Amino acid sequence: MQDASDRDGAETLTAGDGESQIAYKLRLAQIAAYRAFEERVTGYGKAPRYLGLLMIIGANPGSNQSSLAEAVGLRRSSLVAILDQLERDRIVRRDPAPDDRRSKAVRLTGHGSRVLKELTEEAEAHEAALTRGIPEADLAILRAALDRIILNMRALDMPAANAAADRTDSLSRS
């Protein structure tokens, strides 16, 4: 009798093994973290949801929409409505590109820069809450492990990268 079929039923059900898997913990942690951040920044409208995009725009002012779409992993058609919203909220601006009349140069507005700055500070506070109680040495290992996982998973998509990933095996702690 390894299951819980004879229990009370009052507590929340669990999924036997599987819960010890890193892939599973990763998913739970990400969902909880994402939800907590959204709750922290209630009142900033839709901007928090697109913080990654805003950071990219801030770090690469004047980029066109196709580049931005690729950077955040969306189709360029999907980005249109997002930029419409952010433009409506005066967070970003679409200027004519200087060199190519098909393109638009996307930039943060003055207000957008201030919002990004505030959200970045919120993200730092969120990061502190997230990592509370984890020793600094462990955080370094956590960071390296997450980087390696990202590398490992992307290697599956582009098999050519496998050899490169293998070569870093012995260097992963550098």
Next chain:
Amino acid sequence: MQDASDRDGAETLTAGDGESQIAYKLRLAQIAAYRAFEERVTGYGKAPRYLGLLMIIGANPGSNQSSLAEAVGLRRSSLVAILDQLERDRIVRRDPAPDDRRSKAVRLTGHGSRVLKELTEEAEAHEAALTRGIPEADLAILRAALDRIILNMRALDMPAANAAADRTDSLSRS
């Protein structure tokens, strides 16, 4: 000049700081891992997407739909279509509950058990690919850190849990 506005534009854009944040890496890792798993198990229909649910059903046979919905964090109305699909695919069965004629006892079918077993093996292979090149000692730290993050984030929702989380600070490496 700290941005990349004067670059070629050929490479993929990046988001300055922010990318060093654990919250950010967590999101990238989870997205990449989820995508890789779905690609690995193409051919199993919709079951892989609901692997967590299937594990819970497998570990708690005869549970009713409300309990299952709560366990996976969905409204019970949202679970209906999912179970419809899984029942259509002969993965699960909805039997009348023995004690309460409003409830249904959800169970894996024989075929569902076999599918779950195979998917569990696929998940283990996925886990191996995920953690490739990460030393066992670091994996233990990674697991503990992810658990702590989940705890930290949930504590924000239920402030009463803060004290409990704090008390485990010095025990987090046990």
Next chain:
DNA sequence: TATTGTTATACTCTATAACTATA
């Protein structure tokens, strides 16, 4: 011909509210 931004459209996932049958 190829690319940029855009529109129209559809699909997936989830939520809310209201219903039914039981309790």
Next chain:
DNA sequence: TATAGTTATAGAGTATAACAATA
């Protein structure tokens, strides 16, 4: 009255395909 399962409906979020303007 309250609960379990269900339905109808709506709202995000993203994708595909086709289009006009420009390269």
